[in-house]
Amino acid sequence: MAKIKYIEFNGTEHEANVANGLSVMEGAIQNDIPGIDADCGGGMSCATCHVYINDDEWLKKLPEKEMGEDDMLDQAFEPKFNSRLSCQLIVSDDLDGLTVHMPEKQV
Amino acid sequence: MIKTDVVIIGAGPTGLFCAHQLGIIGLKCEIVDNLDKIGGQCIELYPDKPIYDIPAVPKCTGEELTNNLIEQVKPFNFNFHLSDRVQELKNENNKWLVKTINGKEFETPNIVIAGGVGSFEPRKFPTKSAEKYDGKSVLYSIKDKTIFKDKSVVIFGGGDSALDWAIELSNSSKVTLVHRRDEFRGAPASVQKIKELSDNKTIDLITKYSIKDVKGNGSLESVEIKSELGESKVIKADYVLGFFGLIMQLGPIAEWGLNLNKKTIPVNTENFETNKKGIFAIGDICTYPGKLKLILSGFHEGALAARGCFKYARPDEKYRFEFTTASSTIKDRLGVKE
Numbered sequence: 001m002a003k004i005k006y007i008e009f010n011g012t013e014h015e016a017n018v019a020n021g022l023s024v025m026e027g028a029i030q031n032d033i034p035g036i037d038a039d040c041g042g043g044m045s046c047a048t049c050h051v052y053i054n055d056d057e058w059l060k061k062l063p064e065k066e067m068g069e070d071d072m073l074d075q076a077f078e079p080k081f082n083s084r085l086s087c088q089l090i091v092s093d094d095l096d097g098l099t100v101h102m103p104e105k106q107v
Numbered sequence: 108m109i110k111t112d113v114v115i116i117g118a119g120p121t122g123l124f125c126a127h128q129l130g131i132i133g134l135k136c137e138i139v140d141n142l143d144k145i146g147g148q149c150i151e152l153y154p155d156k157p158i159y160d161i162p163a164v165p166k167c168t169g170e171e172l173t174n175n176l177i178e179q180v181k182p183f184n185f186n187f188h189l190s191d192r193v194q195e196l197k198n199e200n201n202k203w204l205v206k207t208i209n210g211k212e213f214e215t216p217n218i219v220i221a222g223g224v225g226s227f228e229p230r231k232f233p234t235k236s237a238e239k240y241d242g243k244s245v246l247y248s249i250k251d252k253t254i255f256k257d258k259s260v261v262i263f264g265g266g267d268s269a270l271d272w273a274i275e276l277s278n279s280s281k282v283t284l285v286h287r288r289d290e291f292r293g294a295p296a297s298v299q300k301i302k303e304l305s306d307n308k309t310i311d312l313i314t315k316y317s318i319k320d321v322k323g324n325g326s327l328e329s330v331e332i333k334s335e336l337g338e339s340k341v342i343k344a345d346y347v348l349g350f351f352g353l354i355m356q357l358g359p360i361a362e363w364g365l366n367l368n369k370k371t372i373p374v375n376t377e378n379f380e381t382n383k384k385g386i387f388a389i390g391d392i393c394t395y396p397g398k399l400k401l402i403l404s405g406f407h408e409g410a411l412a413a414r415g416c417f418k419y420a421r422p423d424e425k426y427r428f429e430f431t432t433a434s435s436t437i438k439d440r441l442g443v444k445e
Binding site for chain 1: 148152153156224225230233264265266286287288290292317335351352354355356370391400
């Protein structure tokens with residue numbers, strides 16, 4: 001279990017306790033947190049669960065991007081160096097305290 | 108005006124199998140999809156990715172699944188209206204009048220929405236200023252490449268479309284290719300070619316930059332790009348092209364009064380009819396308690412929705428359940444000779 005903080009583009013904060021094994025994307029969807037669309041449902045094929053990891057320590061600590069994630073991020077709305085697809089961030093105890101920022105929009 | 112029993116919106120796996128089921132029970136349908144090819148997400152998002160959860164098919168790619176479904180529905184000779192989109196629905200005397208953006212009109216008692224997560228449209232530049240030039244000098248697809256002859260063209264993107272057009276247009280235009288990172292997702296041969304063209308100065312290749320602003324006075328003059336470190340550059344541009352893949356937009360479906368819930372349409376689980384009589388929704392776009400976004404669920408939903416369509420298309424007939432293994436009527440419809 002990890003407590004994840006989701007911050008919308010307008011600054012609204014949401015916190016959710018997400019069970020291990022779920023993705024950060026699923027944590028948002030299951031808790032009705034706006035700002036993550038996840039059109040493809042977690043298949044790494046749509047880039048609409050895009051988030052920014054603003055904290056450098058967290059950015060280093062997260063598992064590295066797998067092949068294909070950056071390709072998908074090319075197609076996201078305003079991707080940056082600290083962009084991730086939240087469907088690829090699998091929750092474990094290690095992710096407790098992670099904060100993700102949502103972009104202005106997903107599509 | 109085309110009169111039919113059912114209009115299916117969406118030619119993905121769910122729409123295709125629903126069409127098959129309509130054919131089996133003796134109904135006609137017309138299928139509309141805004142992509143230029145059949146297959147929906149399977150063909151657009153993951154043609155080469157294997158799918159492992161189609162019943163009795165241990166493994167197949169999105170493209171193989173699509174080709175098999177096309178073959179399965181072939182005996183019925185249904186019409187596909189591709190590169191078109193249903194824009195407007197109107198109810199008149201218990202019939203739906205359907206209009207598409209290309210001006211086609213249908214009259215039908217039934218509409219089956221199998222629209223996935225919406226229609227695929229190119230992702231556009233996030234910069235507001237680019238909207239002014241949209242379709243004129245800021246483009247997301249190319250219809251006529253001769254307009255770029257001897258012009259300055261700035262291309263954004265790292266996939267095959269961006270690379271292929273950069274290579275192609277470099278013959279007759281001044282091409283700058285801008286991409287947000289050093290790696291490209293396009294085919295290795297194209298990436299190699301781009302590097303050669305960049306090394307011999309045929310094209311300008313700028314990586315780790317993205318668009319900041321487009322500028323002009325009436326007509327487009329330049330595009331400003333920025334790096335994540337805050338540097339910026341201005342490049343002369345007659346045309347700016349963006350190739351960032353496709354996104355899915357619900358589009359006009361959102362305006363048909365279907366009580367949308369988070370981009371999905373609530374339906375009953377008896378025949379997948381929506382709150383509007385004669386409008387059904389199946390596949391990823393529908394929602395009900397226990398909904399799974401699996402292709403197999405879409406098949407089930409399509410089979411039941413087809414039976415739901417029967418009562419409005421043939422109000423004076425009683426629907427008879429038959430097996431394809433036993434029914435000679437169905438075999439006739441399939442054109443099977445024994």
